[in-house]
Amino acid sequence: MRIGGRLAAAIEILEDMQARHRPAAEALRDWGASHRFAGAGDRAAIGNIVYDGLRHRAMSRWRFGADTARADAFGALLSGFGLGVEEIASKLEGDRFAPETMTDGEIERWRGSDPRSAPPDIRANVPGWSETFFLEGFGEDWVNEASALSTRPPVDLRVNTLKADGEKVERALAKDGVRRTAIARNGLRIPPVDGFGRHPNVQATPEFQKGWFEIQDEGSQIVSDLIFAQQKEQILDFCAGGGGKTLAMAAAMDNRGQIHAYDADRGRLAPIVERLKRSGVRNVQVHSDRSSLDALKGKMDRVVVDAPCTGSGTWRRKPDAKWRLTEAQLRTRQAEQSAILDEASAFVRPGGYLVYITCSMFRAENEEQVYAFGERNEEWDLLSAGEVWQDLFGFDKPSPWSEDLNCITLTPAATNTDGFFFAVMQKLS
Ligand SMILES: C[S@@+](CC[C@H](N)C(=O)[O-])C[C@H]1O[C@@H](n2cnc3c(N)ncnc32)[C@H](O)[C@@H]1O
Numbered sequence: 001m002r003i004g005g006r007l008a009a010a011i012e013i014l015e016d017m018q019a020r021h022r023p024a025a026e027a028l029r030d031w032g033a034s035h036r037f038a039g040a041g042d043r044a045a046i047g048n049i050v051y052d053g054l055r056h057r058a059m060s061r062w063r064f065g066a067d068t069a070r071a072d073a074f075g076a077l078l079s080g081f082g083l084g085v086e087e088i089a090s091k092l093e094g095d096r097f098a099p100e101t102m103t104d105g106e107i108e109r110w111r112g113s114d115p116r117s118a119p120p121d122i123r124a125n126v127p128g129w130s131e132t133f134f135l136e137g138f139g140e141d142w143v144n145e146a147s148a149l150s151t152r153p154p155v156d157l158r159v160n161t162l163k164a165d166g167e168k169v170e171r172a173l174a175k176d177g178v179r180r181t182a183i184a185r186n187g188l189r190i191p192p193v194d195g196f197g198r199h200p201n202v203q204a205t206p207e208f209q210k211g212w213f214e215i216q217d218e219g220s221q222i223v224s225d226l227i228f229a230q231q232k233e234q235i236l237d238f239c240a241g242g243g244g245k246t247l248a249m250a251a252a253m254d255n256r257g258q259i260h261a262y263d264a265d266r267g268r269l270a271p272i273v274e275r276l277k278r279s280g281v282r283n284v285q286v287h288s289d290r291s292s293l294d295a296l297k298g299k300m301d302r303v304v305v306d307a308p309c310t311g312s313g314t315w316r317r318k319p320d321a322k323w324r325l326t327e328a329q330l331r332t333r334q335a336e337q338s339a340i341l342d343e344a345s346a347f348v349r350p351g352g353y354l355v356y357i358t359c360s361m362f363r364a365e366n367e368e369q370v371y372a373f374g375e376r377n378e379e380w381d382l383l384s385a386g387e388v389w390q391d392l393f394g395f396d397k398p399s400p401w402s403e404d405l406n407c408i409t410l411t412p413a414a415t416n417t418d419g420f421f422f423a424v425m426q427k428l429s
Pocket residue numbers: 238239240241242243244245246262263264265268306307308309336340
């Protein structure tokens with residue numbers, strides 16, 4: 001397919017998403033199933049236009065003055081791919097599969113609009129309602145922080161130290177352009193792709209099948225490190241999901257001690273079994289039944305709450321989610337988070353630790369939850385995650401956001417990772 005056909009397909013998919021309120025991955029998959037002639041390269045290229053269209057949606061629609069899939073898709077080529085107006089016109093010329101090229105009116109509107117004069121939420125490419133929530137956490141830096149969520153993400157790998165080391169994996173994937181991550185100790189990174197490029201399918205490699213590495217964003221690796229899981233400890237991973245952090249902790253513990261992995265949603269927990277096997281993890285007990293946790297009350301050295309959240313820290317990877325999220329959903333997540341913190345805290349032994357993690361950028365889901373928990377429960381102390389950071393990563397790495405060295409927030413702008421929040425509290429008695 002030429003660029004015109006790819007652009008037309010992206011517009012069709014974006015229209016479908018808008019009309020049926022469906023996630024991008026689902027709309028792309030259905031389009032692929034009904035257009036079997038399109039090869040892997042075409043699908044990836046169409047995906048890039050769709051995802052960049054969603055990443056830059058607010059600014060594209062503002063500049064074109066149109067709330068349309070067409071504005072998203074042309075905006076993707078202009079802002080995401082960095083193509084010029086003339087360049088696009090010449091690429092579409094004579095292509096019978098291309099959509100109508102940009103009209104004089106559209107070009108005039110695009111060129112006549114100055115992005116710097118756009119309202120802050122447009123410059124940040126986020127929903128208007130979220131401005132207040134970004135402002136609470138990042139103050140006058142909020143537009144810079146939020147707009148970094150519109151960049152393309154890398155693919156990050158965590159070397160599974162139970163089976164391999166960094167050099168071994170780096171050698172095996174050298175042709176894929178992997179390099180060491182800046183902060184995470186066992187991380188490798190394949191940088192974001194340009195233009196129509198696509199990342200290699202590293203999950204298809206024999207090294208992945210052998211369990212040498214996992215796909216895990218560097219931010220997720222860093223917070224897994226900050227949990228500071230110690231060999232011989234008893235740890236409850238209360239929101240284990242597919243086990244991303246469980247696996248990282250198991251490797252940090254060198255398969256010693258015991259991790260109990262639980263999730264309220266059995267479907268989300270299910271993949272963990274296969275992943276544990278592939279990774280050679282032997283110190284994890286999976287609990288799909290809540291009642292099987294009863295015997296652990298008051299006995300755990302650490303309890304990890306990787307809470308359900310808005311996922312605003314992952315908008316680089318899931319830009320459709322930012323346009324679907326509502327303030328009401330954020331409020332629902334907050335209520336869940338405080339209930340889960342209260343429930344999970346009962347498993348911590350006196351002197352033990354409660355770790356709270358989200359992949360949200362919003363203070364309302366992060367510091368506010370931790371401070372409110374402290375007010376409800378006086379026998380807990382908020383510890384300095386900043387000191388653990390310095391012990392683990394030193395002083396020469398990109399710095400996370402931290403009001404007081406206690407809680408830590410990673411962001412694409414600050415640490416070049418997905419957005420993550422980390423806090424740890426100790427039970428005094
Ligand atoms: C951010 S995800 C966990 C991701 C996972 N820890 C990882 O690293 O791959 C949050 C998880 O919390 C689970 N969850 C939601 N409500 C819960 C509850 N009341 N108790 C336990 N888990 C819950 C969800 O099913 C979801 O899998």
